[in-house]
Amino acid sequence: MTTTGIYHTDKKHEALIEESILPTLIGQRPIGWLGYAGIWIGIAVIIATYSLGAAGVEGGAQLATVIGVIALANIAIGALMLLTADIGTEHGLSFAVYLRAPFGIHGTHIPAVSRGIVAAAWFGIQTYLGALALNGIGEYFLGFQNWVVWYVLFAVVQVANTAMGIKSVERLASLAAPAIIAISVWMYFTLDGVAQTEGINIWTFQATGEMSLLVLFIANMSFWSTLAVDIPNLTRFVKVEPGAKSFFQRNRSVLVAQLVALPVMQALVAGLGAVSFIATGNWNPIEVIQGQGHGLSLVLLLALVVLAQWSTNNSANLIPSALTFINLAPRLINYKIAVVLAGIVGTLCFPWQILNNLFVFLGYYGAFLSALGGIMVADYYILRRRRLNVPELYQTDGQYHYSGGFNWAGLIAWFVAGGIAAWFSQYAFIIGFPLGLILHVVLMKLVVLKAYPQAEIESGATSDYLATSEGLSWVYTGNGRFARMTPEEGQGHSLRREDL
Template identity: 55%
Template sequence: MKKNSLISKDIIPTLAKQRVISGFGFFNIWVGMAVIIATFQIGANGIDSMSLWQLGGAILIANIIIAVIGSLSGDIGVEHGLSFAAYLRAPFGTRGVHIPAVSKGIIASIWFGIQTYLGATAINYIFNSLTGFDSWFFWYVAFAAVQIINTAMGIKAIDRFAIVAAPSIILISIWIFFKVSGMADDKGIDVYTYVGTNDTTTWFLVMAANMGFWSALAVDIPNITRYVKAPKNERNWLKRNKNNYIPHLTALPIVQTFMGVIGAVSFLGTGLWNPIEVIQQTSTGWVMAVVLLMVVLAQWSTNSAANLIPASLTFVNAGARFKLSYTVGIILAGIVGTLFQPWAILDQLFVFLGYYGAVLSALAGIMLCDYYIIRKRRLNVKELYEEEGQYKFDGGVNWAGLLSWLIAGGAAVYFLDYMYLVGFPLGIACYYVLMKFWYLKRHPQKEIQSNFSDEFLGTTVGRDWYIAVDEKEESVAPSFDQIEAK
């Protein structure tokens, strides 16, 4: 056990007693994750070609679709307590998993850098105005360090922070909306009746861009839902997942749509997509302090749950043989995100969103096909942590998963304007065909051969998956019968 390269205490399944986040807590976390200053740019880029209502509709529909996909993938965490990277061993193999998982970890790290940079520039503006000290990179390092320390304190610290951050962000966002709306009124623009006439973008492209925006979190949300409370012995999916899908379907679409609308109104009123910059340039005193609070809370709350945790767990999964810890993974995520120079990527945000959204759309299709269609939510969890188990496939690689990802991801990149609508269904179709008519014949899976026995379910039947980290722990780990007896 000590030499097992697949086991680390940070990526074994969570137990019922470790699930400390309520539905309201998950809602607060989602509010924090959904407020991304970069979202303002999406709204601004679309308003010249349509009305505010059309723009809001495109963003809302895109995020409802993503919320549904996120809710479906979130059941992996609810049912089995698995992280994103640990689950990917099933469709990609115990070694093949590192290609999509580490790629996703790098993307999350880059997003951490982008968010931290946006926050640092706002902090620098405030302090430069008050003290004359001007160094955005100093504040970048300081802000990054604070976020890393908070995230390293664990999921409960993130939950507590969200309780404060979520209502503060909502209130300040409403204030910002009325502030920039007033600026538009001063220019004689009625934001509610304005209709853009340029053909620089379309309703469909705005929707597709927004789907790409959240494609990452739609696949790795099990990293959070594995800590969400769920009723044991509940076979009804809707009842078991109410703390999962209700926050998804409320917080993400509503908050994200509002952020896009704010960006659009800011652009109409000032010509700048970022209302934070606008208010900084036109305000002083307590108003600047309020804006600073908004920036810090928005970037911090997003980075902790949406970027640092996912990135860290993919790095921990890849470095399990070296006993890479959760904290070291978080620090590594901060370093990687900085090395990619996020301040340069921000200038090409839509290009970045397009390519990574396209690749991850295919990954989402493969994950959901494997979980719901191929395995019907059953999973031989203990063998996910066995080097010679059923998920070793061919030398640790599930070629059905990798080939499907290459085909569907490549097609999504080629049809970049339609990325999610190409990559997601094609990922499902390719993976299903390759598994059903090729790979399952070569590598039978116990959960499927059992005719989908309840032996391979978790929360639905009240089961916690105990994975021993070392031999001593293995000798005292309770059996399922003992758990039921309690």
Template identity: 55%
Template structure:
């Protein structure tokens, strides 16, 4: 036991709305995702339907194919900086996104941004499930003549919910299997479409539509693709293996850096390239439509099944897990992780994703600003104010330092709403407006107002007592006493209370 650990008792789980098993900090021996596993997860994640559409929109808007790929690559790497900074919250303390937000937003205030993020994730869950259902329907209709995408939507939804409910290791295994299939689809699409282009005398590299798409606007809208997961990534990185006692940021986050700055940008550029080539050659960007138009028989069946697998693997890590954990945080201790997964499916269907897909860019533009504002507040709070230190026991104490004003930190809400509102003035530039405005507002309000009224232990005493992985320790909750200890790897109990997530 570490004598320097803050010894705050928390109420029993039945009386504590902040405590539920699935949102407790993960221990260093409860992180099963390897570096390669995390890379494969991002390869699998990259085949999101909007990336195909971005590539097509780029060439349709007048940009050349090389420029489209370069913009997507650089935009993704720019967002990877934000994503890597927020990822350390999971790496260092084993905390999910929603639990960490109790520090800047308050123990009650966290529910507003975290549930909002959960709804966005659920919307994407529905959209990806709908795309997969269309692929299944195309396959069944080709072979049998029977057509009913709502039926396949319901079945596909149920299968994904069951898979995610099995736990985070099941999510990693699916991604490791799906990623090679995704690469196979994209390579087949390229060679098939390139052959068609040669027959038609079309040069894909010099194609120009004569549009007037703004290069800056195209860059920024590409950042929004992964903006929601950029704030929610601690919910995944809390399960990524890391070296205990590693104080150097780059070494501690080695798996994160490899996935975010190599796997993700390269795959995003490649998939947008396929979408652009599809549009140049066929006038279609949707991979389901392209595959149905360019293949028959067994090849059609295999490719459509791979599309289903691709949507499945993207949904599990990027949408279902974050949505479930955010919903659990809001309804603890009455909502379990598995119930949260089911709720994500219900919400994702209730928003009618088939209609959202028809208005995808409007959807992306309007949530970009409020997601960027959350990222600005998180990074300001974690790095500038708290210097990566957190009083983790107080995050689970309804009467602790993060209660602020009746559970709400007004500085965070003012910064979030203010920055989100300003960003709506220019939706195309929402991300680069929302992030710095929220960062600056939050910093000023905290230092000039909140910290004078609500002292924060880790800010007043920035010692190693408020670090975890960097000093080779894990935050461990004892349900019998209601206290937290920081234990070394050798002191941790064998086994895991993370069997279901």
């Protein structure tokens, strides 16, 4: 076997290693561009998106303007997702493991677990909404209704599905995506019909509010800041071309999802919320049509709700939450245990209470996650120039140990930028992201890098700390050893399960 570089970790340091958070090999990335786009179609159908669209028209904008602003905001956040996505496509790393670089091997847990708990809470919210829909279906077919029973059953089914691995998640998305699109189109024409019976033209309707379109734009960006930061959790499973040195060539399977599927589907869903508000004064089209519907049309609507919540929960909530819990205690928690743990936390978070304060919830965590996005971009592109000393990420006393396992530059930048962004929550994203980026670069260069040299930074533009763009994968070969290998060499040498 010819390896292009072997790196060592002492066996006693395997406390940071668990197979589901090891780098994915090039040959372990099964999701193509169509499957990844399908995942994003499901993710985009979130209940809060309806409210965003309604807020726009209630604030005085016409329907076409609202749809355009939402689409542009998602193109902007999609571009940021492309930047952080490269952490997964280039190195095969999960979000929480990567954060060991800017925050330290212990410092990573503060932002990572914060995001993990938010993801678990979203799992609870989506499960609750799906349970209400299942309750309606159960009443129609079985004459039985008890949303608590459906809530528990739906949670168990989703956890089991996600625990089966990424291929199971992709298969569900491929089933859900076309159904979601078809039923969403049907919802639009149904709501337009309701508006026409009231003598309302949905495209010329204009309310008397004075909401700033900039606020709507920023709110939508903050809304997706969660996945903008932890998108490597998904992109590490997206197919890549070995040796693709061009950024766009390496991430071409990601491009369609982030810059087409997300903006188009998000604009459609927000538009449905806007049309629902125009026609009835209620931003939730599901409630509107459910109140008027009957028979098979009602069942189809409720099926949309179930599919949307399910496909979103798998990829956007359970997987990110589970991986942060694994990173917290790799020797105690494996992938399946972590998925179950995330499901339990989310199910017990009283999501109906969170829904009553949804936009407060979105605003504050969006502020801190926007700052985190700025830190990630600063660290990965400006400081390390996409290079990472990946084996050191799994060492307890390596270069990412910093001061007692904490990189105070990253933590200070995050707390300060996130706190200021939260104070001005309406403009959180455009404050938190650039401020986090600038503070991290300044603190690293003035203080941290002088005391804690980083091999990949000091090496200049060497290719020794790249992976996919060199046609290689970071492979953990056991006994504390890492190697960069070609796809052919890597077969049979990784301890990772193929389906995770």
